[in-house]
Amino acid sequence: MHLSPSVLLGLAPLAAAAAATTPFSEWTALCIRSQTPTITDLARCGDPTEFAECLNKVPESFSSEDVASCLAVSGCSDDLAAVGAQTIVDLCESVQDLRKRDDDEDEKRAAEPRQKWETPQPTPRAVSPNPVVAPRQETTTSASAKPSDDACYSTSVISTKLCSMVDSHITCSDTTINKISCRKELLCRINAQGGTACMERVDSLDTGGIIVSIVFGSAIAIALGLLIFCCCRERRQHKKLAAKAEAAAIAKASSVGKRARNVSDRQPLMTQAPPSPGGSNSGAAGGYGGGAGGYGPDAGHGGYDAQQPNPFGDQTRY
Template sequence: RPECLHTRSQELAAAASCGDEGSLNYCFSHLVSTDSATPVEQLTSELESCFVSAGCTNAESQIMALWTLQRCNEAPSDLRRRRDGAIPLPREAGAMPGITMVAVRQANDEPTTAAPAPTSTLTCFTETTIEITSCPVQTTGAGAGKKLSCFPTQVPSSVCADNLICQIDNQGNPSCMIKQSKLPLEGIIIAIVFASFIAVSVISICFFCCRERRQQSRLLRAAEAAKIAQEAKTQAMIDAKKSG
């Protein structure tokens, strides 16, 4: 029976009449004893804890624990046939909790294309799985709003394929283009032209700055020479008056 609980945990969780399916699946496959010599009473107690943690009432948990052990004695085809005809459970007003379920799909890590652009045959996104922690919340019944036990699970996630640049428009339609890891010839030519333009601009600025500086130096020297000549002329006139 412990082996059945572990190998058929997903099937048993889906067939249960109460409780969060993801929480039950995780509890059956990870938290229930794996020892084949485990007494039935201990297995029953562990299963009851699983159902209580998943949102079932104590009465429902006792019934579902026995029901699950009985299902492990049946062939898988019998379990699938009974899934829609679950055993009757005591249903009191507000006693049956409604559970917010986390749907988990088995991802095959195969690339999928979601509505590709008519002009593109690229596979934009690939499907993979990511690890998350799911914390279901009971939504109906006497325990509505109660946060149930958290458990790790895997959920599908779409990621952009390698060597592509992906985006999604406002309508949710994906599109993608090939990522260019090397600069094309046109880009190299444009880069060279742009660099040449910058170099010519810098050289031109330096040339005009140097020419303006030389002109200013020449004008300054001419002004100083004119000042010296004027002072010499004035001094000569003063000396001439004194001698006269």
């Protein structure tokens, strides 16, 4: 936040009149001391080193007048010092208000579950000697009543650090916050309506779980048995088909061999050669014998005479 000198001079009387002499709170004083290097930039005047030395000399509980005095010592005019002091005080107090508001909301949120769970104790009632019987009042309950989300969650307090950043400077402080989590014995879910639905957590195996396990195990075993049975049956069928194909091939081969033997039985062992012209018995004519009776085209050696009958001539030709 940067203000021009003319605006600062115009606001100087108002700032001087509103300057408080009461000491700051602990958190505001810590915020001002942590912002020492940037206070002179906000005031647009003064020496940062001289202002820091002056602020270190003031006691721990100081007020805005002490800040304005240190700004004046660092070289600011009285009017600019008053306005600059009020500016840094307002900035730190606004941060403190936001922090306090967050703490109040956390405390309120933490107190709500306890208030809902607390049930009023019945007060003792004086018994009159003559009791009066009052008519019974019919009460109806809504069917859409839903259990509170507080029955599903529990609140715990944890320690953490709360940090704030002012002009590139971070300050942290230890604090406690409330953490809301699902109860250990419950299982919490968000339903379609955006509400919380919780059910009892069962970590051990009960009777229902055992029954479900048996059913699933039996189903898996039956499925495996059917798969093995189908595989064995298909393999047996393949073997039968292979045996039938082999038997058919053997039968076909035997029928072909039998047909070949029948044809060879009808063929003659030897056929008669045609007679040579003129009935010559010379070897040169190609007949049997001749000359000296031998075989061959020339002189024979003791062969058959051409006039002798052919020993194969009276065989029946097939």
